[in-house]
Amino acid sequence: MSLAVQIRQPGGPEQLQIVDVPVGEPGPGEVRIRHHAVGLNFIDVYHRTGLYPLQLPATIGMEGAGVVEAVGPGVTHLAVGDRVAYASHPPGSYCERRVMPAQCVCKLPDGISFETGAAMMLKGLTAQYLLKKVxxxxxxxxxxxxxxxxxxxxxxxxxxxxxxxxxxxxxxxxxxxxxxxxxxxxxxxxxxxxxxxxxxxxxxxxxxxxxxxxxxxxxxxxxxxxxxxxxxxxxxxxxxxxxxxxxxxxxxxxxxxxxxxxxxxQTLFTHIATRESTQAMADDLFAVVLSGAVKIHIDQRYPLAEVQQAHRDLEARKTTGCTILTL
The missing domain is CATH 3.40.50.720 (NAD(P)-binding Rossmann-like Domain)
Incomplete structure (x- = not known):
């Protein structure tokens, strides 16, 4: 079982409820990850409010970092114990553990912490494609x-x-x-x-x-x-x-x-539609962060239990830089 943040109907931050959900074994092309930190993004608000509809009930969240616990058949770029980070469909990162497609999951360099990894993937890959491709x-x-x-x-x-x-x-x-x-x-x-x-x-x-x-x-x-x-x-x-x-x-x-x-x-998920493009963009992001040219500012940290307040602050434009949920 895993603690997860779910919505059962669209609405305000009060719809974000912490529940226990079962976590199974990864199937073909999947991995199971235990999160150390999860990123907060405005797309999460769109999912919560129903602007971008989801099949309900749904666990939201598009970004996280942690350790691979299990690897399904056909996954060759990851192994149990790898430090990883991702920005990926389907939503579901607001949780302790999850099974998810491995395609957009990337090994996290040793020089980048879990918190930084969780904060940087969706936002950093977005900046990458905007400045380099759009x-x-x-x-x-x-x-x-x-x-x-x-x-x-x-x-x-x-x-x-x-x-x-x-x-x-x-x-x-x-x-x-x-x-x-x-x-x-x-x-x-x-x-x-x-x-x-x-x-x-x-x-x-x-x-x-x-x-x-x-x-x-x-x-x-x-x-x-x-x-x-x-x-x-x-x-x-x-x-x-x-x-x-x-x-x-x-x-x-x-x-x-x-x-x-x-x-x-534009949307990030068109740009990371293949394993190859995801890795190439992530490599570019990792390199510019490791060089020191880009620093990831984590200006807000909330325990997972305070996810409702995190959403209120994000929508009220009270936040700067990156925000993460800690586990």
């Missing part, structure tokens, strides 16, 4: 400006550091002066408090009126329209989340009027 049609070169919303969040702080490492001029937005200072301390070239400043005007000022080549936006509804106004001609609007709610329908003609813009809606 690029405007004209490409990105050192010195180019990009706009990154929620720059003091888990993905944002990793992206600030990684963008600086790549020579990009990242303009970050955040909702408080303290969060703006945090983004700057982690490599953002500029930071804009969107509650007190017009971020479109500031982006135009910073870029000499040109606009940015790409906007990376996990906020959604609240930032969408203004983000389009921050782009230069042929720029790319890269949506990868809906923290403020889904983007409402819009006419494609707007994209032509604003400069023949491109729009994409």
């Amino acid at each position: 690029r405007p049609v004209e490409g990105l070169e050192p010195g180019d400006h990009v706009l990154f919303h929620a720059a003091a969040g888990g993905v944002g702080l990793i992206a600030c550091q990684w963008a600086k490492h790549l020579g990009l001029q990242l303009i970050g937005t955040a909702g408080t002066d303290d969060k703006c200072r945090l983004a700057l301390a982690n490599g953002a070239a500029h930071a804009i408090n969107y509650r007190t400043e017009d971020f479109v005007a500031r982006v135009r000022e910073i870029t000499g009126g040109k606009g940015v080549k790409v906007v990376y936006d996990s906020v959604g509804k609240d930032t969408w329209d203004k983000s389009l106004d921050c782009l230069r001609p042929f720029g790319l609007m890269a949506s990868f989340g809906n923290a403020s709610g889904p983007v409402p329908p819009f006419s494609p003609a707007i994209l032509g009027a604003k400069g023949s813009l491109y729009v994409t809606r």
